[in-house]
């Protein structure tokens with residue numbers, strides 16, 4: 001009888017805060033693990049434990065593969081340690097592991113840095129020969145040739161199917177690890193591959209995981225148009241959301257085709273309205289466009305029946321109470337349909353991380369335990385102008401004003417009028433409501449009240 005090997009894939013969840021997991025519609029499929037499963041020989045038995053839905057329980061396996069973000073890596077290491085103790089080989093990969101390989105090697109037998117699909121078949125071969133190396137380095141392919149992920153392994157309760165069509169970003173914003181992990185070059189998957197995958201996803205809703213679905217140059221824009229046209233031509237009837245930069249609104253044809261192909265919402269990283277903070281963020285495109293242009297951008301997108309989620313960050317070095325409250329006023333008046341807020345978090349691999357580490361300004365640095373605080377809802381470093389005791393109460397006031405129900409209802413009515421779509425208005429309202437729940441639960445408002453901040 002052939003000895004059938006078992007591969008266990010683990011997608012850990014942050015044990016401290018629920019974050020995106022607090023709402024079912026903000027949970028996203030572990031795409032990378034689905035791709036690894038697809039690259040594993042068919043005679044392997046594969047099991048996926050996805051803590052987005054179910055807490056990890058020990059499962060016997062021959063090989064274990066765990067991925068994680070910085071905020072989930074504490075949990076990832078806990079699970080890895082269980083298998084390491086039993087001498088079962090554990091492979092770890094993902095953004096955090098790629099940025100902190102030496103730390104990860106203390107918990108895993110093998111680590112994969114970079115994009116894993118290029119080396120996974122080799123890794124499996126080495127494992128079968130008993131020659132698993134400690135480190136594999138994935139290459140950045142110019143044309144991304146990912147196989148279709150094993151979607152049958154994903155939990156059926158996911159509302160959105162996750163699909164990626166491109167990787168990489170040339171912008172290298174100071175707080176973002178995309179450039180460090182996926183490289184400066186904007187790289188594409190072949191359009192036909194994406195369309196084939198879209199046709200096979202069971203969910204009616206899709207989240208294109210790309211960091212910028214239309215890229216930064218004319219070649220990328222043309223590719224996006226071809227992708228959207230391909231969706232229309234094949235008669236694929238999915239509703240989709242994605243992320244982009246403010247250049248999404250530059251080309252009417254892009255907006256028209258995006259809308260026709262099912263785009264209902266787009267996330268734009270505005271980050272801040274203040275010039276000083278935009279400079280700190282290194283957000284060149286937003287600086288170039290000027291804050292005064294943002295509402296026009298939102299309106300242009302909304303005219304095509306697409307709503308805008310605008311992302312804002314608090315806790316810049318140049319932030320004080322006045323600048324934070326100015327941002328709150330700006331956000332309350334701004335015409336985006338939903339608002340996502342986060343607290344500046346220096347992630348390993350970013351320019352911001354290097355700066356804070358070099359200047360010895362990390363506040364929470366008992367690693368790996370403290371990584372679970374690096375989830376955009378905690379003050380993980382010593383800010384220039386505000387102590388944590390000053391910062392948290394200001395932020396609680398800020399969040400209460402940003403997510404007040406009268407403002408959320410006003411946004412709902414405006415979205416309905418502008419997009420002429422009740423569905424889009426409801427989605428946008430739900431997004432605001434979800435962000436409100438996430439933010440309030442993360443900031444533990446009741447705790448702060450109790451401490452009379």
Ligand code: SF4
Pocket residue numbers: 169170171172173176177178179211212245269
């Ligand atoms: S924040 Fe957006 S634009 Fe900036 S580096 Fe990250 S992905 Fe690129």
